[in-house]
Amino acid sequence: MTAVDPQEDEIILTLEPVLENEDGSSVCSLTTDAVSDCSSPSPVDQSVQQPTTILHTPQSSSHKPTPQKRKRPADSFETAILNRVDEIQAQLKEPDEDELFLQSLLPSLKRLTGAKKSMAKMEIMKVLHKLEYGEE
Structure with a gap:
């Protein structure tokens, strides 16, 4: 069983879709727990009541870190070539x-x-x- 984080519950509650009246009062929540609450009419005047739906959808960021590549050890041939290239570059850098x-x-x-x-x-x-x- 996981520990419940109150901040996480608050975030989830703010992300639940809710039907609201024009005056800002909530008519019903569109969660699976409270679907039955939407069927009963509210005491607000039905001629004035025009509920609007405000849906908040969470944006998921599925950023997966890329695995680091292993460096393979250089063999003696590569080492010899790199050493020779370094020698040539050193000679070219010496000003005459x-x-x-x-x-x-x-x-x-x-x-x-x-x-x-x-x-x-x-x-x-x-x-x-x-x-x-x-x-x-």
């Missing part, structure tokens, strides 16, 4: 001296305004072009 030099020029380039910045970029490209392809 050219990249470091160009990054050192960045603060000076950012301080320049529009026209001067454009001139500086063009001069740098001219110098690199001369050194790479010879004087033209």
Whole structure:
């Protein structure tokens, strides 16, 4: 036998369908226990009485938690591949001296305004072009 929670009873009572008069007084409850009460007329004036049905239906939330998947242990082949990928990524992340030099020029380039910045970029490209392809 389960213990009765008074708060649960209150919630259930508020969810039961009830017929009400226009003035708000209840005519009868539509539960299975009180269906016979609806057959007898109430003492309220029948010409004025127009019962309205107020039905409250509970919204069920059937949210089932998803089971957690087990991680399978990695075999030696997968481990070797992952280690090699990590080594390659580490090599790619190491900046070379050219990249470091160009990054050192960045603060000076950012301080320049529009026209001067454009001139500086063009001069740098001219110098690199001369050194790479010879004087033209």
